[in-house]
Amino acid sequence: MKISFSCNGETRDIEAGAEIRALDILREDLGLTGTKEGCGKGECGACTILLDGKPVCSCLLPAPKLEGCEVVTVEGLKGPDGGLHPIQQAFLDTGAVQCGFCTPGMILSTKALLDTNPAPTVKEIETGLSGNICRCTGYGKIIEAVQLSAQRMRNE
Numbered sequence: 001m002k003i004s005f006s007c008n009g010e011t012r013d014i015e016a017g018a019e020i021r022a023l024d025i026l027r028e029d030l031g032l033t034g035t036k037e038g039c040g041k042g043e044c045g046a047c048t049i050l051l052d053g054k055p056v057c058s059c060l061l062p063a064p065k066l067e068g069c070e071v072v073t074v075e076g077l078k079g080p081d082g083g084l085h086p087i088q089q090a091f092l093d094t095g096a097v098q099c100g101f102c103t104p105g106m107i108l109s110t111k112a113l114l115d116t117n118p119a120p121t122v123k124e125i126e127t128g129l130s131g132n133i134c135r136c137t138g139y140g141k142i143i144e145a146v147q148l149s150a151q152r153m154r155n156e
């Protein structure tokens with residue numbers, strides 16, 4: 001079936017059946033490989049995208065559910081000057097990126113959190129990122145990155 005949706009601000013028209021996952025459309029049809037596949041079962045959050053502003057696991061999302069929606073992947077994030085988004089910069093500045101496999105999903109979950117709560121507590125950050133697993137950092141640096149990006153975004 002034909003599916004039309006917006007991805008990172010551009011209209012996309014694709015053909016896909018209900019057996020195809022949104023993750024495959026993004027990575028294989030659109031070449032947006034920033035969205036990662038980890039578990040493929042909705043457990044790790046590596047495949048997180050924003051769907052109408054909300055973080056969802058694209059490995060569990062049938063492609064037809066994209067119809068009429070606005071999708072943002074990590075490739076769609078930009079800072080005010082067109083460079084890195086403040087969340088991306090804060091992850092780099094705090095050393096919250098090690099192997100980087102979890103990072104796109106972490107960054108998109110952080111964006112969804114800060115869009116609704118610009119000054120989250122540590123507990124709120126932990127809850128906001130509870131669907132994203134990181135095997136490298138121990139989470140301390142990631143929490144620091146979220147706090148730093150929140151502070152920078154409030155001061156913009």
Ligand code: FES
Pocket residue numbers: 036037038039040041042043044045046047048057058059060
């Ligand atoms: S790959 Fe989707 S949640 Fe792990």
Ligand code: FES
Pocket residue numbers: 096097098099100101102103133134135136137
């Ligand atoms: S940086 Fe390696 S899984 Fe998070």
